[in-house]
Amino acid sequence: xxxxxxxxxxxxxxxxxxxxxxxxxxxxxxxxxxxxxxxxxxxxxxxxxxxxxxxxxxxxxxxxxxxxxxxxxxxxxxxxxxxxxxxxxxxxxxxxxxxxxxxxxxxxxxxxxxxxxxxxxxxxxxxxxxxxxxxxxxxxxxxxxxxxxxxxxxxxxxxxxxxxxxxxxxxxxxxxxxxxxxxxxxxxxxxxxxxxxxxxxxxxxxxxxxxxxxxxxxxxxxxxxxxxxxxxxxxxxxxxxxxxxxxxxxxxxxx
Numbered sequence: 001x002x003x004x005x006x007x008x009x010x011x012x013x014x015x016x017x018x019x020x021x022x023x024x025x026x027x028x029x030x031x032x033x034x035x036x037x038x039x040x041x042x043x044x045x046x047x048x049x050x051x052x053x054x055x056x057x058x059x060x061x062x063x064x065x066x067x068x069x070x071x072x073x074x075x076x077x078x079x080x081x082x083x084x085x086x087x088x089x090x091x092x093x094x095x096x097x098x099x100x101x102x103x104x105x106x107x108x109x110x111x112x113x114x115x116x117x118x119x120x121x122x123x124x125x126x127x128x129x130x131x132x133x134x135x136x137x138x139x140x141x142x143x144x145x146x147x148x149x150x151x152x153x154x155x156x157x158x159x160x161x162x163x164x165x166x167x168x169x170x171x172x173x174x175x176x177x178x179x180x181x182x183x184x185x186x187x188x189x190x191x192x193x194x195x196x197x198x199x200x201x202x203x204x205x206x207x208x209x210x211x212x213x214x215x216x217x218x219x220x221x222x223x224x225x226x227x228x229x230x231x232x233x234x235x236x237x238x239x240x241x242x243x244x245x246x247x248x249x250x251x252x253x254x255x
Contacts, residue, residue, distance in 0.1 A: 083120040111174035118181035122154030207249035
């Protein structure tokens with residue numbers, strides 16, 4: 001399973017596969033990724049954010065200051081670096097927690113459908129497909145981007161469906177998985193409500209970091225965690241106590 005692979009081994013495999021689509025400098029990408037992982041896992045005062053990532057972040061926030069949204073950042077040549085790092089540092093751990101926490105696994109083990117919102121490079125979606133062997137798994141991503149093309153390659157290998165518009169899914173969904181996704185949405189509370197109305201999900205497994213500064217994150221999400229809780233409760237969801245650190249991801253469902 002992907003979640004069982006050693007990050008060093010899976011990184012080499014990923015970069016070789018990505019290079020079949022795009023002419024990247026593997027050593028350059030590897031060095032930036034290693035530094036970015038050290039930054040996220042280590043002391044922020046000791047480690048600096050890699051210059052490429054910092055420049056991309058500055059481009060995003062400079063546009064926001066001018067009341068513009070620069071979605072071109074999602075198609076940068078090395079934008080995948082941040083996506084890979086999020087998989088290793090965050091999403092991979094969140095999926096491991098599904099297996100490691102009996103309460104979570106007991107409720108999800110028999111689900112039949114999953115949507116992985118904002119699926120990055122498709123590794124999270126592939127891991128969900130491996131975990132929920134009898135479920136139909138969808139990954140969503142921006143269509144005209146390099147990572148979407150890579151996700152198409154991953155979807156053929158791991159047998160999930162990659163889509164650019166969730167409105168193309170016309171069925172109820174058992175599980176909505178969202179790892180560091182809603183921060184990238186300008187109005188996430190409205191988006192959450194739309195998802196509930198459209199798919200009537202049985203469960204939400206979400207890791208949100210509202211108002212944290214990162215490439216593609218909006219910073220106008222004041223009290224958004226509280227708003228999310230209110231929306232979920234109003235719609236009949238209950239938050240399960242998972243004993244995960246800081247309740248992240250938080251796990252909601254309907255009994």
